[in-house]
Amino acid sequence: MMKAAWFDDLIRLVLTRTGIVVREQDGLCKEIEILSSKQLGLNPQELLLALQFSETESSKVWREILSLLTVSESYFFRDQGQYHLLREHILPELIAQKREQKQLRIWSAACSSGEEAYSIAILISQLLPGLSGDSQWDIRIVASDINQDILDKARTGIYSAWSFRRVDPAIQKMYFTQQGNSWKINPDIQNKVHFCYNNLLEDSFPDFNSDLHDFDLIICRNVFIYFLPETVNKIAQKFVASLNESAYLMTGHGELGLRETQGLVGKSIDNLLIYKKQSAAIIAPRIIESAPHIKKTRIISTPIPKSIPVASSQYIKPAISFAELLQQAKTKANQGQYELAILDCRQAIRINEASPHPHFILAQIAEIQGQRQESKIMLKKSLYLDHDFLPAYVELFNIYMQEGNKKTAGKMLDSALHIVRNLPSHSPVMHYDETSAGELLALLEQFQTSL
């Protein structure tokens, strides 16, 4: 189908005002057209004009369009390695540093529905147990996002079971109260988090007229992947200026990479990279204190089968094996090098076109990049190749739930349940390496009751 000229202009405008690189995907142009006429009563040209001449922060047109174009996927304690780093190293260090002032300022930048900010509040209340009572500590957690609709959701503090998919049930029970099929964060944790609108590209910070200044820790994860490198550099410099001396910046894995960011030094702790602000006196070209290792299994953690039958008659003797290619693709994807990861997956498919694994990795990359339709196609392809490929059913269930298609989500869940019930309870589940089959079964059964 021919692309409309207004669509390119809109993509350019979104890039200039928000930094978001919108990936073209099937049906997006039509979706915007429908949203514009139904929600705003505007044709696409009128929409474009309205966007050009209105404020990103306050106008209804921007609110609607950003709700559609931003990817708001988040869940509690997302990335256990990074939370381990915060719990065991970074927060104790900051608490020790600030024991005289008894004040900590933390910013969850691009917080989406708030799971990240509330997870930090939970960690701090574990480290400073008297916090909700008469503690003298003044803890301020600011959480901001550009999507006003998602901020409204975050402020309610109410979440479905899906937001707890990596959470110890004991933590869930301790800090949340069940309300029917949902869970509400307890008020003493909720009160620690202050949500506000912020456009990381357009708004200036530090801003001493708002809350955005003098932070001890800024967490900005899984958002730089939607920006161009020059946008990332600009925002990283504003972060540096908004940090106290010796304070920390945590990004998603590989999102800042080894890019020159004046004033930051990369620190590798337990194989995880975090950035520390250098004192003004010694700001020099950026140094990496020890070689950063990107955690090998982060989002994309499909275990590689030891022997893989090669079905293709056009077998090409590879210089690199199928298993190595998949491992390489996962590592690159975890470092944010999506184009290279995709090339590895394609090469892997040429070597073994009967395996569901490369398609599954491609699906995850598409999902990270906000290309949901593409992700669905790849997941279905992996199921076509292997009808019992459990992770594909679980991911499809998640996607259909996000789309509000409960009927198809239910079918995916039934298939996943059927497979997981046949696995030994203690065996690790392919692709969910921190979860046993028994744990996944319990989680999926919880979803089933809430459908």
Ligand SMILES: C[S@@+](CC[C@H](N)C(=O)[O-])C[C@H]1O[C@@H](n2cnc3c(N)ncnc32)[C@H](O)[C@@H]1O
């Ligand atoms: C995938 S979510 C990340 C949520 C959370 N940080 C996490 O890792 O779980 C990305 C968020 O970035 C926000 N975002 C995108 N562009 C932004 C911008 N220019 N300024 C502020 N937030 C932005 C989106 O609205 C979305 O909620």
